[in-house]
Amino acid sequence: MTNLFGASGATGKLFDAFSGAATSLSGPLPDPSTDAGWSTEHPKRVGFFTDTSVCIGCKACEVACKEWNLVPDDGTDASDLYRLTGMSYDNTGDLGASTWRHVAFIEDVRPHGSATAAHGGPPSGVPVDAATGFLPTGLPAVTDGAPSSPTLRAPRDAATAPAPGETVDLLALLPDSGAHGQQTPDDERDVRWLMSSDVCKHCTHAGCLDVCPTGALFRTEFGTVVVQDDICNGCGYCVPSCPYGVIDVREDDGGAHKCTLCYDRLGAGMEPACAKACPTNSIQFGDLDELQAAADARLAELHGRGVTEARLYGRDPDDGVGGDGAFFLLLDEPEVYGMPPDPIVTTRDLPEMWRNAALTAVGLGAAVVAAFWGGRK
Amino acid sequence: MTDANPAEMPQRSRVDHDAVTPRRGSRRRGRGEELQVPEAEFRSYYGRPIIKAPVWKNPDVPLYLFLGGLAATSSGLGALGGATDRPTLRRTGRLAAAAGAAGGTVFLIHDLHRPARFLHMLRVFKPTSPLSVGTWILSPFATLAAATAASEVTGLFRRAGDASGAVAAVIGPALGTYTAVLFSNTAVPTWHEAHRELPIVFAGSAAAAGGGMGLVGASVRDNVPAARLAVAGAVVELAAGEFMERKLGLLGDVYQKGRAHTLMRASKACLAAGAVGAVLGRRRRWSAALSGLALMAGSALTRFGVFDAGIASANDPAHIVVPQRERIRQRQATTGTEVAPPDRTFA
Numbered sequence: 001m002t003n004l005f006g007a008s009g010a011t012g013k014l015f016d017a018f019s020g021a022a023t024s025l026s027g028p029l030p031d032p033s034t035d036a037g038w039s040t041e042h043p044k045r046v047g048f049f050t051d052t053s054v055c056i057g058c059k060a061c062e063v064a065c066k067e068w069n070l071v072p073d074d075g076t077d078a079s080d081l082y083r084l085t086g087m088s089y090d091n092t093g094d095l096g097a098s099t100w101r102h103v104a105f106i107e108d109v110r111p112h113g114s115a116t117a118a119h120g121g122p123p124s125g126v127p128v129d130a131a132t133g134f135l136p137t138g139l140p141a142v143t144d145g146a147p148s149s150p151t152l153r154a155p156r157d158a159a160t161a162p163a164p165g166e167t168v169d170l171l172a173l174l175p176d177s178g179a180h181g182q183q184t185p186d187d188e189r190d191v192r193w194l195m196s197s198d199v200c201k202h203c204t205h206a207g208c209l210d211v212c213p214t215g216a217l218f219r220t221e222f223g224t225v226v227v228q229d230d231i232c233n234g235c236g237y238c239v240p241s242c243p244y245g246v247i248d249v250r251e252d253d254g255g256a257h258k259c260t261l262c263y264d265r266l267g268a269g270m271e272p273a274c275a276k277a278c279p280t281n282s283i284q285f286g287d288l289d290e291l292q293a294a295a296d297a298r299l300a301e302l303h304g305r306g307v308t309e310a311r312l313y314g315r316d317p318d319d320g321v322g323g324d325g326a327f328f329l330l331l332d333e334p335e336v337y338g339m340p341p342d343p344i345v346t347t348r349d350l351p352e353m354w355r356n357a358a359l360t361a362v363g364l365g366a367a368v369v370a371a372f373w374g375g376r377k
Numbered sequence: 378m379t380d381a382n383p384a385e386m387p388q389r390s391r392v393d394h395d396a397v398t399p400r401r402g403s404r405r406r407g408r409g410e411e412l413q414v415p416e417a418e419f420r421s422y423y424g425r426p427i428i429k430a431p432v433w434k435n436p437d438v439p440l441y442l443f444l445g446g447l448a449a450t451s452s453g454l455g456a457l458g459g460a461t462d463r464p465t466l467r468r469t470g471r472l473a474a475a476a477g478a479a480g481g482t483v484f485l486i487h488d489l490h491r492p493a494r495f496l497h498m499l500r501v502f503k504p505t506s507p508l509s510v511g512t513w514i515l516s517p518f519a520t521l522a523a524a525t526a527a528s529e530v531t532g533l534f535r536r537a538g539d540a541s542g543a544v545a546a547v548i549g550p551a552l553g554t555y556t557a558v559l560f561s562n563t564a565v566p567t568w569h570e571a572h573r574e575l576p577i578v579f580a581g582s583a584a585a586a587g588g589g590m591g592l593v594g595a596s597v598r599d600n601v602p603a604a605r606l607a608v609a610g611a612v613v614e615l616a617a618g619e620f621m622e623r624k625l626g627l628l629g630d631v632y633q634k635g636r637a638h639t640l641m642r643a644s645k646a647c648l649a650a651g652a653v654g655a656v657l658g659r660r661r662r663w664s665a666a667l668s669g670l671a672l673m674a675g676s677a678l679t680r681f682g683v684f685d686a687g688i689a690s691a692n693d694p695a696h697i698v699v700p701q702r703e704r705i706r707q708r709q710a711t712t713g714t715e716v717a718p719p720d721r722t723f724a
């Protein structure tokens with residue numbers, strides 16, 4: 001049972017930390033559960049594939065997560081009566097102790113027709129969408145009253161679609177906001193919306209788990225990373241050690257909290273609440289290897305349709321965290337969605353840090369001894 | 378943790394929106410001024426922080442680092458002071474080691490958001506967690522230092538007191554440097570990228586603090602080792618700190634502005650003044666004590682400065698995006714592969 005509390009995983013890593021053999025601190029790791037001390041009989045590693053190209057920003061995932069896991073009010077900006085961030089339709093802001101799913105909403109406003117030119121121009125041979133100036137994406141602009149892809153729907157009512165060749169001005173559909181001042185429909189700006197439901201990545205090499213001094217954070221038999229609330233003493237070390245800024249300490253109960261990938265539901269053979277609630281299948285739950293295959297196929301499909309900006313994030317087992325258990329298909333650079341472009345688990349460098357600190361400690365001891373050199377004067 | 382001052386959000390996003398409300402604004406004093414990076418150099422999600430800033434409490438954690446460093450070198454001065462017939466240095470060292478360790482432990486426990494569960498730290502030993510290792514260093518050290526001090530004060534069990542003092546002195550240096558790993562082993566860019574220099578800065582800081590305490594407490598007859606250690610520590614701390622700030626490059630900007638800048642400047646002034654004072658004024662009781670106080674203040678200010686710099690760094694999306702983009706660029710240059718799709722690459 002020790003493995004339930006991360007203890008045997010820690011012992012397993014004892015050798016690595018001091019020998020400098022970094023195999024379990026970074027790099028690809030096919031089976032993190034066994035590495036953490038589970039018997040090889042454990043269930044397959046599960047995860048999320050969040051395909052943001054079909055997300056409609058409905059936030060059903062946020063709500064379902066809150067309801068199932070009894071996550072309290074996130075207390076965002078108590079100074080603000082309506083708790084509006086004032087930056088977009090995203091009034092949640094970021095992941096935190098009481099926000100385990102966060103739907104990012106990016107309103108990309110650019111001068112009309114400049115969308116692609118301003119970003120280095122379209123790759124040769126890829127047609128630029130005449131209506132928006134954007135490259136075609138998973139959310140294609142409507143130019144003829146019908147979505148350009150049968151499987152995807154445009155984000156607005158077909159009744160408002162313009163006649164062929166006419167410019168789409170989504171700004172006209174937006175409410176006036178202080179941030180932008182008075183808006184009148186014009187031909188000068190293009191708007192693109194990106195939506196993405198962010199979540200704990202359940203990293204193969206999880207910084208939060210590695211640094212937790214109590215063993216409250218542990219690797220489950222499903223390969224996910226979970227906090228045991230009755231063990232956590234609120235030391236807060238996990239918080240700055242997550243390269244994605246996911247886990248946080250809740251002010252009122254002092255404990256660290258984050259997505260559990262619905263550990264309780266998994267145990268009962270159910271899928272996580274967010275995936276269950278998502279109406280577009282943007283959040284897909286399943287065995288990680290199957291999700292990875294599905295994601296690769298989806299990426300190839302989008303690229304084949306000219307959506308060259310589609311990319312997978314967290315899919316690569318060779319990346320700085322050994323790949324994510326929850327990974328994404330994005331339509332722009334990760335930092336646009338608030339995610340680090342090239343995260344590395346902090347403990348990758350820990351063996352070197354321990355060596356440096358040990359050497360420095362020896363030097364400090366020698367300095368104390370040397371201060372007594374020559375006896376008394 | 379809720380926001381206190383939305384106006385301080387750095388406005389550096391490529392996405393053209395203005396009102397941005399950081400959730401951890403209260404700990405971000407002094408940010409949000411001049412753009413260090415030209416706007417087009419990075420993109421972000423409405424300029425919001427990407428990683429979470431430490432929720433460690435201020436002044437608890439910086440004071441814990443300072444007191445730990447003070448205790449670390451004081452234990453050595455106490456033990457060797459006893460062995461070389463310097464009774465006032467022995468006494469000062471032993472008492473400072475015990476007080477520093479006890480005070481540090483109090484701050485460490487108070488820093489927990491669930492202090493009653495401090496002992497949960499001792500249910501595992503995890504080399505991958507510097508906080509776990511540190512707890513296992515601090516606990517025996519504090520116990521031994523307390524026993525030594527008790528023997529010193531009561532005059533009982535002198536032999537045992539000498540022995541426990543000697544063991545504490547051997548553990549001491551680890552207590553003085555592990556805290557650098559504690560900070561470096563986070564995703565906070567300014568701390569993590571300084572993982573080679575930070576132990577040296579902290580070791581110098583520990584020597585300046587312990588030596589400074591020795592100058593305050595020991596007689597003129599006994600204070601030579603304390604003065605030497607303090608001056609050496611101050612010099613190392615000043616040099617290594619300067620080197621660290623330069624080597625950090627872009628990530629060093631947090632030391633150039635805001636409260637971290639003020640703290641580091643004050644720290645340098647105190648260390649320099651204290652070191653000069655220790656060299657020139659060691660032979661007079663009052664000037665030795667004054668120099669010692671300045672050195673201790675310098676050491677403490679460094680800890681506060683490094684702490685603040687880390688908070689500012691964690692809250693700055695540029696510190697995450699720009700170096701990571703550069704890493705990707707270099708990787709692509711070496712492997713000759715295009716990772717990012719061409720349409721969104723930025724100059």
Ligand code: SF4
Nearest residue numbers: 200201203207208242
């Ligand atoms: S390091 Fe962050 S993203 Fe990875 S498992 Fe921990 S909380 Fe989740």
Ligand code: SF4
Nearest residue numbers: 212232233235236238
């Ligand atoms: S806050 Fe809790 S979960 Fe996080 S590192 Fe500390 S003990 Fe572990």
Ligand code: SF4
Nearest residue numbers: 055056058059061278
């Ligand atoms: S991921 Fe699904 S549930 Fe969440 S906002 Fe997008 S479409 Fe809605």
